Amino acid sequence: MSLQMTRLSRDRAVTQWCSMPYRGKAKQFWKMSKEEWTLYQRHRFLEIYQDACTTIPYYRMRQQMYPELKLQEEPLENLLLELPILKKHTLQKHNLHFFPAKSAMGTARWSASDAVGSSLMVQATLQERGMEQAIFDWWKKQVTGTTRPRTIYLLGCMKQEGQTWLSHSHGANGVHLSIYHLHKRYKDEIVRFINDFDPQYIEGYPSAIYELAKLAGDSLFYRKNRTVAMAAAETLAPEWKAVIEQSLCSKVYDVHSSQEGAYGVFECSHGHKHIHPMFGIVEVVREDGTPTEQGEWGRLVVTGLLRKSMPLIRYEIGNRAAKGTAHGSCPCGVSWDWLESIEGRIGDQLQLEDGRRISMLVVNHMIDGMQGIEIHGAQLIQHTLRRFELLIAMKERDQGSRKYVQQSFRRRFTALVEPLCEVELELTFVTEIPREANGTMKLADVRL
Numbered sequence: 001m002s003l004q005m006t007r008l009s010r011d012r013a014v015t016q017w018c019s020m021p022y023r024g025k026a027k028q029f030w031k032m033s034k035e036e037w038t039l040y041q042r043h044r045f046l047e048i049y050q051d052a053c054t055t056i057p058y059y060r061m062r063q064q065m066y067p068e069l070k071l072q073e074e075p076l077e078n079l080l081l082e083l084p085i086l087k088k089h090t091l092q093k094h095n096l097h098f099f100p101a102k103s104a105m106g107t108a109r110w111s112a113s114d115a116v117g118s119s120l121m122v123q124a125t126l127q128e129r130g131m132e133q134a135i136f137d138w139w140k141k142q143v144t145g146t147t148r149p150r151t152i153y154l155l156g157c158m159k160q161e162g163q164t165w166l167s168h169s170h171g172a173n174g175v176h177l178s179i180y181h182l183h184k185r186y187k188d189e190i191v192r193f194i195n196d197f198d199p200q201y202i203e204g205y206p207s208a209i210y211e212l213a214k215l216a217g218d219s220l221f222y223r224k225n226r227t228v229a230m231a232a233a234e235t236l237a238p239e240w241k242a243v244i245e246q247s248l249c250s251k252v253y254d255v256h257s258s259q260e261g262a263y264g265v266f267e268c269s270h271g272h273k274h275i276h277p278m279f280g281i282v283e284v285v286r287e288d289g290t291p292t293e294q295g296e297w298g299r300l301v302v303t304g305l306l307r308k309s310m311p312l313i314r315y316e317i318g319n320r321a322a323k324g325t326a327h328g329s330c331p332c333g334v335s336w337d338w339l340e341s342i343e344g345r346i347g348d349q350l351q352l353e354d355g356r357r358i359s360m361l362v363v364n365h366m367i368d369g370m371q372g373i374e375i376h377g378a379q380l381i382q383h384t385l386r387r388f389e390l391l392i393a394m395k396e397r398d399q400g401s402r403k404y405v406q407q408s409f410r411r412r413f414t415a416l417v418e419p420l421c422e423v424e425l426e427l428t429f430v431t432e433i434p435r436e437a438n439g440t441m442k443l444a445d446v447r448l
């Protein structure tokens with residue numbers, strides 16, 4: 001087992017342990033009425049807000065923008081509308097000012113990159129990671145019947161030297177399948193493994209789950225009703241969903257959350273993308289900051305209710321979404337609001353000479369381990385099967401490190417796709433990543 005995998009397994013075991021005190025709470029939310037969770041959100045928000053205004057430098061230094069809130073009977077959504085929207089570039093610029101001066105023991109800090117390839121330091125205490133885990137575990141229980149299903153993770157991380165298509169994570173319950181090895185030469189081994197392992201749950205990038213479904217063809221069809229899947233991080237394309245549910249599992253659920261840990265959206269068996277009220281408050285606003293109507297696309301603005309170690313108040317996270325009806329009740333039984341649509345990362349799958357198609361999230365995996373460089377945006381363009389170009393928007397201060405950045409990205413990219421393929425990566429430094437005609441940005445743009 002590689003060092004990275006060992007660390008991953010250990011982290012997962014610790015988080016699991018820390019989630020135990022919060023399981024009861026996470027469970028309660030499934031039965032709460034709208035009045036009950038609205039009240040919870042109000043109390044929890046005021047607690048986090050007051051804490052942020054006294055212990056977090058960014059908010060403490062801006063008392064005019066973040067005044068003391070009068071505790072009259074004003075609904076929470078109105079209270080929020082009086083506070084400013086926090087833009088991503090502001091959070092990036094003042095990144096360290098969003099952490100308290102002294103972090104609790106066991107606080108983890110890591111670098112994360114988002115849908116447009118911009119990087120950010122985020123952090124969470126052990127308890128906060130435990131709360132998040134408890135929420136995910138109870139959701140898993142709803143869709144699989146157990147909080148610890150036998151799981152296949154189809155997520156990427158930097159490929160390690162000598163990594164094979166399968167790595168055991170921790171215990172007997174979870175394994176990682178490498179998203180870089182979904183190739184016909186491994187098909188028989190992978191299919192045999194899935195037969196024996198009998199997964200109840202697959203968690204991964206939709207593009208990777210789709211590739212696995214295509215690779216398996218009809219060889220796992222007979223057992224597909226024993227497995228459900230959770231698609232995360234990318235937008236789940238309807239054509240991918242159809243193929244996945246045709247050959248790999250009975251249902252693939254769309255789930256949206258982010259490294260900042262400020263919101264969680266979970267699809268239910270009736271196809272509604274419910275907003276988990278314990279995770280955070282979700283607003284959808286227009287360009288001018290006014291709330292959108294039901295079904296109208298707007299910007300997703302989130303207020304986290306889990307993390308006091310990095311409180312985000314009305315944070316514009318960079319995704320677009322449209323609200324669902326706020327008054328309807330869902331046949332699945334929860335009273336939570338839902339989104340009609342939400343966009344994850346947008347972009348194309350990369351195509352390699354040997355026929356593999358790889359998630360656009362390689363861009364994030366290349367950025368995530370880069371130390372000390374502030375990246376404001378990135379886009380990977382594929383010109384031919386072998387020729388790739390990475391556009392990078394970097395902070396001016398870091399321009400001196402261009403050569404280092406160039407070498408590191410080249411090395412990382414080659415490591416990700418080789419040894420099966422030969423590729424060339426060219427780097428172009430830009431001031432801004434170009435947008436599509438509709439205003440969105442593609443993380444990967446395949447122009448074959």
Ligand SMILES: [Zn+2]
Nearest residue numbers: 268272330332
């Ligand atoms: Zn529902």
